[in-house]
Amino acid sequence: MSTPVAPPAARRPTTEARGSIAPVLRGTATRAVPDVLTALNSTPDGISRAEAEVRREQEGPNEIASEKSPHWSVQLLRAFNVPFNYLLMVLALVAIVTDDDRAAVVISVMVGLSGTLRFWQEFRSNRAAEKLRAMVRTTATVCRPFLAPNTEPGAPPAPTSDGEEVPLRDLVPGDVIRLSAGDLVPADVRLLSAKDLFVSQAALTGESMQVEKADVPPAEAERLLAGGAAPLELPSLCFMGTTVVSGTAHAAVVVTGDRTYLGSLARQLTGQRVVTAFDKGVRSVSWLLIRFIFVMAPVVFLLNGLTKGDWYEAFLFAVAIAVGLTPEMLPMIVTANLARGAVAMSRRKVIVKKLPAIQNLGAMDVLCTDKTGTLTQDKVVLIRHLDVDGNTSQGVFEYGFLNSHFQTGLKNLLDRAVLERANEKKVQELARRFQKYDEVPFDFQRRRMSVVVNEAHKDRDFLICKGAAEEVLGACTHARVGDHDVPLTDAVRGRAQALQAQMNRDGLRVIAVAVKQVPAQGSKQYGVADEADLTLIGFMTFLDPPKESAAPAIAALARHGVAVKILTGDNEPVTRKVCKEVGLSAPSVLLGPQVEQMTDPELERAAEETVLFVKLNPAQKARIIAALKRRGHTVGFLGDGINDAPALREADVGVSVDTGADIARESADIILLEKSLMVLEAGVLLGRQTHGNTIKYIKMAASSNFGNVFSVLAASVWLPFLPMLAIHLLIQNLLYDVSQIGIPFDRTDPEYLETPRKWQIDDLGRFMITIGPISSVFDLTTFAVMYYVFRANAPDQQALFQSAWFVEGLLSQTLIIHMIRTAKVPFVQSTAAPLLLALTVAVMAAGVAVPFTSLGAAVGLVPLPWAYFPWLAATLICYCLLTQFVKRWYIRKFGTWL
Numbered sequence: 001m002s003t004p005v006a007p008p009a010a011r012r013p014t015t016e017a018r019g020s021i022a023p024v025l026r027g028t029a030t031r032a033v034p035d036v037l038t039a040l041n042s043t044p045d046g047i048s049r050a051e052a053e054v055r056r057e058q059e060g061p062n063e064i065a066s067e068k069s070p071h072w073s074v075q076l077l078r079a080f081n082v083p084f085n086y087l088l089m090v091l092a093l094v095a096i097v098t099d100d101d102r103a104a105v106v107i108s109v110m111v112g113l114s115g116t117l118r119f120w121q122e123f124r125s126n127r128a129a130e131k132l133r134a135m136v137r138t139t140a141t142v143c144r145p146f147l148a149p150n151t152e153p154g155a156p157p158a159p160t161s162d163g164e165e166v167p168l169r170d171l172v173p174g175d176v177i178r179l180s181a182g183d184l185v186p187a188d189v190r191l192l193s194a195k196d197l198f199v200s201q202a203a204l205t206g207e208s209m210q211v212e213k214a215d216v217p218p219a220e221a222e223r224l225l226a227g228g229a230a231p232l233e234l235p236s237l238c239f240m241g242t243t244v245v246s247g248t249a250h251a252a253v254v255v256t257g258d259r260t261y262l263g264s265l266a267r268q269l270t271g272q273r274v275v276t277a278f279d280k281g282v283r284s285v286s287w288l289l290i291r292f293i294f295v296m297a298p299v300v301f302l303l304n305g306l307t308k309g310d311w312y313e314a315f316l317f318a319v320a321i322a323v324g325l326t327p328e329m330l331p332m333i334v335t336a337n338l339a340r341g342a343v344a345m346s347r348r349k350v351i352v353k354k355l356p357a358i359q360n361l362g363a364m365d366v367l368c369t370d371k372t373g374t375l376t377q378d379k380v381v382l383i384r385h386l387d388v389d390g391n392t393s394q395g396v397f398e399y400g401f402l403n404s405h406f407q408t409g410l411k412n413l414l415d416r417a418v419l420e421r422a423n424e425k426k427v428q429e430l431a432r433r434f435q436k437y438d439e440v441p442f443d444f445q446r447r448r449m450s451v452v453v454n455e456a457h458k459d460r461d462f463l464i465c466k467g468a469a470e471e472v473l474g475a476c477t478h479a480r481v482g483d484h485d486v487p488l489t490d491a492v493r494g495r496a497q498a499l500q501a502q503m504n505r506d507g508l509r510v511i512a513v514a515v516k517q518v519p520a521q522g523s524k525q526y527g528v529a530d531e532a533d534l535t536l537i538g539f540m541t542f543l544d545p546p547k548e549s550a551a552p553a554i555a556a557l558a559r560h561g562v563a564v565k566i567l568t569g570d571n572e573p574v575t576r577k578v579c580k581e582v583g584l585s586a587p588s589v590l591l592g593p594q595v596e597q598m599t600d601p602e603l604e605r606a607a608e609e610t611v612l613f614v615k616l617n618p619a620q621k622a623r624i625i626a627a628l629k630r631r632g633h634t635v636g637f638l639g640d641g642i643n644d645a646p647a648l649r650e651a652d653v654g655v656s657v658d659t660g661a662d663i664a665r666e667s668a669d670i671i672l673l674e675k676s677l678m679v680l681e682a683g684v685l686l687g688r689q690t691h692g693n694t695i696k697y698i699k700m701a702a703s704s705n706f707g708n709v710f711s712v713l714a715a716s717v718w719l720p721f722l723p724m725l726a727i728h729l730l731i732q733n734l735l736y737d738v739s740q741i742g743i744p745f746d747r748t749d750p751e752y753l754e755t756p757r758k759w760q761i762d763d764l765g766r767f768m769i770t771i772g773p774i775s776s777v778f779d780l781t782t783f784a785v786m787y788y789v790f791r792a793n794a795p796d797q798q799a800l801f802q803s804a805w806f807v808e809g810l811l812s813q814t815l816i817i818h819m820i821r822t823a824k825v826p827f828v829q830s831t832a833a834p835l836l837l838a839l840t841v842a843v844m845a846a847g848v849a850v851p852f853t854s855l856g857a858a859v860g861l862v863p864l865p866w867a868y869f870p871w872l873a874a875t876l877i878c879y880c881l882l883t884q885f886v887k888r889w890y891i892r893k894f895g896t897w898l
Contacts, residue, residue, distance in 0.1 A: 020264045021188075021231040022255040028190040029221040029234045036190050040252055044192065046143035046176035055172035062171040062187055062256035064240075064263040064663070079119035080111070094319055111331065139165040140186040141178040143250075175253040183244045188260040189251035191215045191236045196442060197247035198412050199238055202372040203641040204261065205569045210245045210380075210413060213238055232261070241642045241663075246412040262642055262663070265618060278356035278363070278652070281759025282334065285698060288761060289330075292702075292768075296709045297322040303716045317722055333697040336744040341690045348682060349673035351658075357669035359694070360653035362687025363634040364562055365756040367680070368625055368647065370639035371568040371578055373657070375677075376544040380413040382421050383508060383545075387538040388479050388496050395480075396538035397421070398430055400513045403466040406436040406451045414511060414542055437461055438526040447471045452526050463516040465531055469500045469539065472512035478535040485535050496536060507577025508541040543577065551582045553677035560684055561755040567613045567621045569643055575614050586612035595620045603627045622646035634758060638680070640664050655680070689748040691757040695898045696821045697743050699767050703820070704813050706772030711779035711809075718783070721798040723805055727859045731850070732810050739814045739843035742836035749822055749830055752898060763896060770890055771820070771883070775812055778879045782808045785871050803851040803861040808872055810847035812879050814840055819883045823897040826884075 028036045037043060047055070089111060092104045141163040163178050168186045171177070176192065179185065185199070191213060198210040216235045224234060231237060238251060240260040257263050301318035305311045341358035352358060372378055385397040401422045404415040422431075434453040442449035448467020455462070465472055478485045479492050486492060503510050514534035554564050564584060568575050572589055579586045590606055592615040598606065604627045613624060621637075625647050628635045637644070637651035640660030648654030648667035656668035665671055672679055715723035724732075782805055786792040792801035817840060822830035831837070851861040891897050 021261055022259050025188050025190070025237065025254045026231050028252075028254055029231070029236050030218045030225070032218055033192050033215065036192075036252060040174040040254065042174035042176065042252060043145070044176065044250075045145045047145075047172075047174045049144055052144070052170070052172050052175065055174060056170060059172055060257055061169040063169050064258055064260070076115075076119045080115035091319070091322060094322075115331070115335075140168055140171060140183070141180075142166045142171070143176040143178065171253055171256055173253050173256060177251055177253060179238070179244050179249040179251060181244055181246045181248075185238045185240055185242045185244065187240050187253045188255045189238050190254050191238065192250045192252055194249035195247055196412065197249045198245040200243045200245050201232060201239070202378065203241050203243070204239060204643050205232060211235075213247075213249070265642065265645065265663075278359045278759075281359075281363075281761075282356075284759060284761045285764065286330075288764065289702060292706070293322055300709070300712055300716065303713060304722070307716055313722070317725075330698065330701070333740065333743055334694050337690045337694050340744050341686050344686055345670075345679075345683060348679050350679055350683065351671040351673065352669070353671065354669040357653045358683070358687050359691050360634060360669075360687065361636065361680075361683045362685075362689070362691040363756055363758045364636040364653060364684065364687070365758075366563050366565060366628055366633045367557060367636045367638065368565045368567045368621075368628070368651070369637070370621075370641060370644050370647075371566055371570055371575055372544065373640045373660070374638050375550045375566070375578055375582060376546055378544060380417045380509070380542050381545045382417045382540060383543045384541045385538065386499070386541070388481055388492065388499070388536060390499050393538050396513050396540060398427065399464050399515055399537055400466055400511070400540050401427055402430065402434060402453055402462075403449075403451050403464045403513070405431050406434075406453060407439055407449060414509070414540075417542055418540070434462075440526055440528055440531060442467070446528065446531070448475070448531070450526070450531055454520060459520045461518050461520050463518065463526065463530060463534075465514045465516075465534055466511060466540075469510050469512040472514050472534070473497070473536065475531045476514050476534045476536040478533075480535055480537050488536065496539075500539060503539065503541050505573050507571075507574035508543050511540045511542070513537045513540060544574075546578055546581045547677060549676040549678050553681055554582050554584060556678070556681040557684065560681065560753070562684060563611075565607075565611050565613065567616055567624060567637075567647065569616055570614060572612075572614045575612060579612060584611060588612070589614060592616040592620050595624065600627065600630075604631050607631070618643045618646045622650040625650045634756065638677075685753050688753045688757045692748040692752050692898055693743050693746055695757075696746070696817075697740055698764065699771075699898065700740070700813075700817055700820050702764060702768045703771040704775060704816055706768040707775030707779070708809070710773055710776035711783075714776070714780060715783060719787075719801075720793075721795045721801070723783070724802050724809075725860060728802055728806050728861070731859065732806055732813075732847075735810055735843050735847055736813050739817065739839050742833060742839045743817075743821075745835050746821060746833045747830075749824060751823070757898075760896070763894070766894070767890075771886065774879065774883055774886060775809075775816070777882070778812060778875050779805065779809065782871075782875060785868075789871070790865070790868065799860055799862045800864070803856070803864055804868060804872075806861060807847055807851065807864065808875060811844050811872070811876060814843050814847070815876060815880060816883065819880060819887070820898075823887070823891055826880075 028039070031039070041047075089108075092108050092111075096104045142165075143163050144166075166175075171187050177186065177189065179197070191197070192215060194214045197213045199213050200210050211233075212235065214235045221234055221236060225231075232239065238249075239262065241262040297318050301314050304314035304317055335355070338355035338358050342352040342355060345352050345358070369375060385393055385400065387393040387396060397418075400418050404418040405422070407415070434455055436451060437454045438452040440450040440452075446467070448465055448471050450463050450465040452461050452463050454460070465475065473493065473496065476488050479488045479496065480486075481492070500510050500512075514536050516530075516534045557564060566575060566579060566584065566586070569592075572591070576586060576589075588610050589612045590610045592613075595603060595613070595616065603623065607624050607627045608631055613620075616624075621644065625635050625637060629650075629652070634652045636653045636655060637647045638655045639645075639648055640657045642663050644656070644660075645663045645667040648656060648664060653670065654668040655670045655672065656664045657672045658665070660668075660671075670683070712723065783801075786801045786804045790800065790804070791797065792804070817836070818826040818832055821832060821836075824830040826832075832840070850856045852863045856862070887897065
């Protein structure tokens with residue numbers, strides 16, 4: 001994909017969040033081992049414990065910057081840091097000043113419950129994440145000289161035989177460490193010696209295949225640097241956070257802690273996180289409702305004061321209206337929804353570190369993911385074994401198996417992949433037919449190794465060579481075509497090289513297999529010179545295969561409206577191959593250097609259209625995610641490597657795995673304890689359900705409260721008394737809140753889960769204006785019935801009027817839950833969860849009963865005549881019918897409901 005290059009002034013610098021190599025480390029690559037040790041004031045046997053203590057005081061611990069969970073008290077305060085909570089606490093203080101203790105208690109309980117629930121859930125999740133961190137190995141094998149018991153004072157120290165295990169944080173520059181398969185490289189180091197050393201740098205670079213490391217001559221390192229090689233590509237350097245796959249090595253620690261490549265990257269990641277889509281949505285909704293209250297409450301106060309003349313009573317009523325208009329359950333409902341989602345995810349072995357991540361998953365419409373370890377198994381697998389013509393050949397596999405089986409060197413991942421496939425009885429019989437005679441070990445110059453085997457009772461030896469395709473081809477003079485060995489002419493060589501190139505373009509790692517049959521040599525020792533006049537048998541191809549769950553998960557996400565984009569540091573052929581395997585089409589590809597040259601607007605357009613991004617550094621990943629967010633997308637990122645950490649923090653929701661790098665887990669909002677990507681689909685659906693239940697409450701409360709304002713304004717002008725006392729409004733509001741406790745447990749229509757769900761503030765305002773006045777229509781009809789039919793039109797009849805509106809208002813508000821919770825016909829096409837239904841019935845019964853109780857009498861309510869209830873039933877039925885009619889019109893007009 002060609003991209004115009006922007007002028008330098010227009011380009012965005014991308015050094016932010018990118019690791020840097022310490023100059024002293026770069027310098028050691030171009031020095032001989034003795035000079036390196038001299039510069040570090042060290043020896044081949046390391047430094048003494050006393051010297052190590054001195055250096056530790058000077059250099060500090062070998063730790064990188066990290067975001068540890070704050071003290072529980074800080075987490076508790078943060079849990080209450082919600083704009084709406086501040087409004088509620090102000091109203092509680094006003095209620096206390098006006099001696100309205102009931103309102104103050106109700107509001108305080110709502111704030112306390114929501115904050116405590118949020119704190120407890122996040123506190124537990126952070127504890128679980130910290131336990132994962134504690135499970136990581138924390139020691140390294142260090143060579144430390146010591147004085148043997150029989151050593152004379154002043155004699156040179158003798159080296160330890162096996163080294164000692166030292167906590168990683170205690171390593172210092174100058175230490176000499178031993179590395180072996182499975183070790184994490186504990187610092188940035190210079191290799192002193194290595195044997196068959198293969199290292200996985202996927203956590204830093206995204207490259208899926210392991211890289212070979214060795215103590216190459218300084219001239220070779222200088223040549224590589226002059227050719228543009230990055231320090232991470234130098235064979236003699238290993239970096240903190242990478243993993244030894246196979247082989248052994250001795251290495252000198254050059255830099256530790258924050259001065260390492262990983263440390264320089266980690267420093268960029270501490271501090272304030274980006275504001276996510278959930279944060280923006282909640283704040284927008286909160287401030288919309290706050291502005292609405294600040295406008296309407298003073299209007300009610302002025303109208304009642306001017307019309308009734310009792311300014312103190314008008315003030316109390318305006319405060320009650322403000323409390324009634326305030327959806328004080330909002331923090332509680334939001335937190336309960338999120339906490340319920342987190343509990344449901346925990347059953348699927350998922351740790352939700354940040355509760356808002358649940359809803360961000362539901363809003364996510366773009367998932368960006370790293371490739372290695374997330375889409376792929378991070379494990380090399382033998383894919384095919386082909387002859388020179390590209391046909392599957394059992395002979396190629398058998399010769400390759402004998403080579404891997406009989407070699408005595410440490411077996412790398414390719415050998416293990418071959419041996420794992422050798423479970424057929426025929427192949428196992430083959431191993432018993434042969435016995436090993438000799439071998440020519442692997443080295444980094446030849447990049448191949450050979451074993452010599454002898455078939456029992458036969459007078460011939462087989463030299464079987466396996467290694468890098470070009471190097472093996474260079475030692476061949478013949479090729480096996482079909483059942484015949486033919487000279488390796490230019491035509492045959494070209495055919496073999498074309499096949500190799502095609503497999504490389506398909507993203508496969510290619511190993512060539514060759515053989516030479518010679519008469520039994522008796523006691524002869526074979527050497528490198530014998531790797532000549534070989535016959536090329538064919539090729540073995542390897543791949544880091546996709547996870548079994550990757551393709552179904554991507555297909556499921558696509559069905560639910562989530563586009564998947566690949567952001568990786570790996571190369572294009574390998575990544576294209578994986579994309580093809582998981583069902584992602586990538587007609588266009590964007591490379592890291594192209595991203596580097598783009599302005600922000602150019603990158604936004606390119607990121608929208610591109611599926612596959614390769615050869616990216618950490619900063620470029622984060623920049624692509626930021627570009628997608630500016631285009632209005634809610635973006636998730638799935639990654640487990642160190643190089644994924646900036647992108648995890650930039651995304652609206654960052655997802656990592658429990659086996660990921662520490663820095664990735666710290667940066668993530670969600671941690672998968674199992675690597676099945678199908679959990680993501682479940683999380684998306686759960687997030688949408690959480691969002692739907694939250695929006696239900698907000699729209700119910702906002703529209704109902706908006707309607708109440710109209711009713712109060714009309715009654716204030718029309719009636720010679722208050723339509724309801726402040727205490728009535730508070731009791732009604734408390735009962736209404738109880739009816740909504742079941743909302744977090746409600747069902748969501750399957751149609752609602754099909755597409756991403758985001759906060760739509762404009763739609764909320766439109767919904768309030770459209771649906772709210774419906775309740776006012778029936779409030780006014782209730783006013784008219786009480787005023788003209790039941791003659792409750794004078795101050796001495798206000799108790800009857802207030803009792804009637806109390807019951808009608810509560811029942812209509814409670815019923816509206818079921819009208820708004822679904823775009824379908826309630827109770828017929830869509831039924832609420834049992835808990836919500838039960839609470840609805842209980843609250844409606846309580847509301848009807850209150851005027852007949854001593855509680856009702858205590859607050860000025862009176863029993864209603866039975867003749868009122870047919871009017872009430874008719875009002876509620878008409879209310880539901882009109883709401884359903886307007887709902888259908890609204891959906892046709894605006895294409896949305898919740």
